[in-house]
Amino acid sequence: MKRQKPEVTTLDALYADDPIAADRLLWGRRTSGLSRRGFLRKSGLLSMSAALGAAIPFARFMPAGLIPAAFAAESAETEIEGKEGLIVLNTRPINAETPAHLLDDAITPNHRMFVRNNGIPPEAVDPDTWTLEIAGESCLRPQSFTIADLRSRFEEVTLQLQLECGGNGRSEFVPAASGNQWTTGAIGCPMFTGVRLRDVLNYCGLAEDAVYLGYYGADTHTSGDPDRDPISRGVPIVKAMERESIIAWAMNGEDIPLQNGYPLRLICAGWPGSVSGKWLNKLVVRNQIHDGEKMAAPSYTVPAEPVAPGSRVPPSQMRIIESMPVKSLVTFPQSGISHDFRQRLTVRGHAWAGDNQISGVFISIDFGATWLPTALNPAANRLAWQNWETWVQLPEPGYYEIWARAMDDRGRSQPMVVPGWNPRGYLNNASHRVAVQAV
Ligand SMILES: Nc1nc2c(c(=O)[nH]1)N[C@H]1C(S)=C(S)[C@@H](COP(=O)(O)O)O[C@H]1N2
Numbered sequence: 001m002k003r004q005k006p007e008v009t010t011l012d013a014l015y016a017d018d019p020i021a022a023d024r025l026l027w028g029r030r031t032s033g034l035s036r037r038g039f040l041r042k043s044g045l046l047s048m049s050a051a052l053g054a055a056i057p058f059a060r061f062m063p064a065g066l067i068p069a070a071f072a073a074e075s076a077e078t079e080i081e082g083k084e085g086l087i088v089l090n091t092r093p094i095n096a097e098t099p100a101h102l103l104d105d106a107i108t109p110n111h112r113m114f115v116r117n118n119g120i121p122p123e124a125v126d127p128d129t130w131t132l133e134i135a136g137e138s139c140l141r142p143q144s145f146t147i148a149d150l151r152s153r154f155e156e157v158t159l160q161l162q163l164e165c166g167g168n169g170r171s172e173f174v175p176a177a178s179g180n181q182w183t184t185g186a187i188g189c190p191m192f193t194g195v196r197l198r199d200v201l202n203y204c205g206l207a208e209d210a211v212y213l214g215y216y217g218a219d220t221h222t223s224g225d226p227d228r229d230p231i232s233r234g235v236p237i238v239k240a241m242e243r244e245s246i247i248a249w250a251m252n253g254e255d256i257p258l259q260n261g262y263p264l265r266l267i268c269a270g271w272p273g274s275v276s277g278k279w280l281n282k283l284v285v286r287n288q289i290h291d292g293e294k295m296a297a298p299s300y301t302v303p304a305e306p307v308a309p310g311s312r313v314p315p316s317q318m319r320i321i322e323s324m325p326v327k328s329l330v331t332f333p334q335s336g337i338s339h340d341f342r343q344r345l346t347v348r349g350h351a352w353a354g355d356n357q358i359s360g361v362f363i364s365i366d367f368g369a370t371w372l373p374t375a376l377n378p379a380a381n382r383l384a385w386q387n388w389e390t391w392v393q394l395p396e397p398g399y400y401e402i403w404a405r406a407m408d409d410r411g412r413s414q415p416m417v418v419p420g421w422n423p424r425g426y427l428n429n430a431s432h433r434v435a436v437q438a439v
Pocket residue numbers: 113114115116117118119163164165166216217218219230231259260261272273274275276277278279280
């Protein structure tokens with residue numbers, strides 16, 4: 001029985017088991033999110049401080065209902081070869097995310113790139129005989145290319161491109177949305193080398209009625225049924241024809257890791273990762289919105305109008321997700337560290353905004369009461385995340401959270417609370433929070 005254990009464990013466990021009960025204990029009432037300020041009960045403050053093992057200097061600014069970032073689940077180690085340190089969410093198919101502090105590199109290394117598989121990757125891939133077929137009712141000159149053909153016929157480009165799963169952040173939705181319970185780690189921004197999709201499409205000729213591009217990959221359905229595709233999505237032709245949409249054979253100058261699509265993949269960055277087909281062996285130019293697997297609602301769609309949490313939404317009211325929203329990550333310090341309060345604390349991370357750019361990243365050490373601007377670097381190229389950095393001086397020992405909030409070049413800011421609930425839990429771009437114990 002939990003009653004026998006000290007209060008510290010109880011509160012911690014309570015948050016893990018039943019955040020609503022923990023909320024009532026600390027705040028004295030049910031709260032409906034992080035929208036209201038303050039009012040931590042005296043007993044609640046004591047319990048929370050005890051559980052955190054520190055005073056909370058800015059407790060007066062804590063929004064009602066806040067679950068301290070220090071209580072986020074501890075990371076488990078994994079066995080995915082070449083992906084050490086990633087958190088495995090599922091093994092069949094393999095899905096693994098990268099803890100925020102392991103995404104600290106400006107350019108995501110291959111072994112830190114998350115894995116999101118809908119099916120079973122192909123085995124025994126031979127890059128010399130791999131072919132990419134270009135077809136579809138709106139392709140004028142259907143034909144196939146080997147990787148060597150692509151390399152010799154088209155200009156090679158290398159770009160840093162962000163890839164984020166549409167479901168990144170899903171774990172925070174209440175009521176829970178089905179699917180992989182990603183926290184913050186289904187994002188990465190490696191360098192990709194390949195050829196422009198538009199060069200290949202122009203070479204094969206687009207009919208006047210071409211409106212959409214669909215992809216197929218060599219992975220197989222988890223059911224084993226050879227007639228079912230795990231996923232076959234795509235993008236409107238205008239997105240496919242952008243300079244940054246590429247067919248890539250290398251990631252950070254090396255072969256693409258098998259789990260990330262070796263030997264060939266599509267990258268249409270800034271949109272849900274699901275449009276960037278892995279193990280790419282066929283592209284179809286369509287005269288209608290591509291109707292491949294996971295193109296139809298509820299997959300990768302959100303309600304056209306806001307809905308009450310838990311609602312059922314008819315497919316006709318769902319819209320295909322296009323650009324991803326503005327978002328940021330604190331990659332240093334690692335959440336949960338201790339820090340000597342007399343020393344400055346460096347804080348840094350990345351920010352990205354789908355098809356758009358970042359105009360500013362702000363951080364708060366007082367639960368959002370005040371915000372400080374950070375130094376923001378330009379992107380390496382369009383559709384690459386931007387790195388930001390600053391430092392803070394924590395005023396006294398105690399428990400702090402560092403919150404980051406990015407704004408895009410259209411003035412849209414990240415929310416501090418989980419945004420619009422949707423049936424499959426896409427597009428959670430709430431501010432990232434890390435815990436720091438100043439000692
Ligand atoms: N063929 C194929 N392509 C795919 C997928 C897949 O399961 N099969 N998953 C998609 C999804 S949902 C995402 S988020 C990205 C993930 O890319 P990564 O595993 O390289 O991080 O690939 C996309 N491309």
